[in-house]
Amino acid sequence: MPKTSQAAGLHRASLAKLNELDAALELMYYGWRGMTLEADDYLAKQGLSRSHHRILYVVARRPDIAIGALIEVLGISKQALNRPLNLLLERKLLTTQRAPEQHRSKLLRLTAAGQRIEQRASDHERKVMRQAFDRAGASGAAAWMAVMEAIADNN
Amino acid sequence: MPKTSQAAGLHRASLAKLNELDAALELMYYGWRGMTLEADDYLAKQGLSRSHHRILYVVARRPDIAIGALIEVLGISKQALNRPLNLLLERKLLTTQRAPEQHRSKLLRLTAAGQRIEQRASDHERKVMRQAFDRAGASGAAAWMAVMEAIADNN
DNA sequence: GGCTCAAGTCAACGTAGTTGACATGAGAGC
DNA sequence: GCTCTCATGTCAACTACGTTGACTTGAGCC
Structure with a gap:
């Protein structure tokens, strides 16, 4: 089970700048933390974590997504998906159903x-x-x- | 040892937008990945990872930082710092020396x-x-x- | 010697991921 | 029915990174 709260990197550290762009690097780091801190706290209170949220987020925006497609979108292995996915199913936050025409795949949907x-x-x-x-x-x-966009497209 | 490369979330997924701000959430996620992808690849080739880089980054900008202060800045426990720090010392990427006046603390510096x-x-x-x-x-x-700045200050 | 503080270490655990191997369930073709 | 394929499910072993708790060591102070 996840932690309840985290003190990690709470206040931005005061570091000397070796390079003009150091501030930007640090802003990216603390920005990510700033954006996710409260959400992670909320999720932890529900006994969930970031990985569960990612699953819920994608399924919310792609109702009836198949498990294989979900694995693709998340970019993780099916074994890694297995645990969090089963937890979400057990908790009835997600449901599966066989596809009408393509019975081989299971479609996911949020409850x-x-x-x-x-x-x-x-x-x-x-x-x-x-x-x-x-x-x-x-x-x-x-x-x-x-x-x-420019940063993200730097694949 | 870390991986050599990672395919995780390589291409941005096409998800329906449930909310006007969804694009911003996804940009933060993919932005972080976009910024760190090449650096992580480089580090993996050196047998290092993000946590080692964080240590090197801080020590570079705070030469002669004590270990306790480094723990503070990184926001992790001393047990968590132990392993990566020792690896960096073994590899002689970092050196320690006792403080001249404050012999109790050890000061870190990059080689x-x-x-x-x-x-x-x-x-x-x-x-x-x-x-x-x-x-x-x-x-x-x-x-x-x-x-x-506004996002990061959302502590 | 005894107290305190900084650092170091050990064990047990949690979470999130990996690969490899193998099992199951459901069409599709013959 | 038998076999092949594809999607899914599961087991085991591993790595990385973090946690807490308990304890040791090293150095300086009184």
């Missing part, structure tokens, strides 16, 4: 309870983003998105 | 080899950031920083 938890966890993250975007204004938000 | 690895790993990350900033221009970069 009402699963939807609620997915939504609340994601809401914690969206709240952080919304506050930051509000402070930066529409043009600042657009610029942030553009920069993040 | 030339440690500096080289820290720099190359961070360079991979900075390269990604620089490209993104170049595309966005100075005002875009400033806006990105402002938004990330």
Whole structure:
């Protein structure tokens, strides 16, 4: 079971800057933590963690996704998916059903309870983003998105 | 020992957007991966990983930091620090010396080899950031920083 | 010698992932 | 029915990274 709370890297450390871009590296690190901190706390209280949230998040946005496709999207092995997925099924946050035509694959869908938890966890993250975007204004938000796109596309 | 390469979440998944801010959540996720992917590959080739890089990064910017202070900055337990730190000492990427006045604490410092690895790993990350900033221009970069500050300060 | 603080170490555990091997369930073809 | 294939499920062993708790060692202080 996950922890209840985490003190890891809570306050940003004051480090000398060796390079002009060091601030950006650190902002990425602390930004990720800042966005996920409250959501992780909420999930921990539900006895869940980030990996469960990722599953719920994807299934919410791809209802009736097959397990193989879910593995693809998450980019993990089926063995790694196995445990968290079964927990979500046991807790009835997800349901499976055989496909109507393609009986070989099982389709996943959120239950009402699963939807609620997915939504609340994601809401914690969206709240952080919304506050930051509000402070930066529409043009600042657009610029942030553009920069993040460029970084993300660096595959 | 770490892996050599990782295919996890390589290409951004196409998910339906349930909420206006979903794109921002996903950009944060893929942005983090985009920034760290090449650096992690480089580190893996050196037989090191992200946790070693974090140690090297901090010590580079706080030469003569004591172990207790390093634990504070990293936000992990001394037991968790123990293994990666010892590896870095064995490999002579770091050195320790007793403090001149405060003999109780040991001060850490990078060796030339440690500096080289820290720099190359961070360079991979900075390269990604620089490209993104170049595309966005100075005002875009400033806006990105402002938004990330707001997110990071959400402790 | 005894107290304190910094550091080091050991054991047990939790979580998240990996690979490899193998079993099961459900069409599809002959 | 038998076999082949594909999707799914599961077992075992492993790695990496983190946790807590308990205990030791080293150094300085009184």
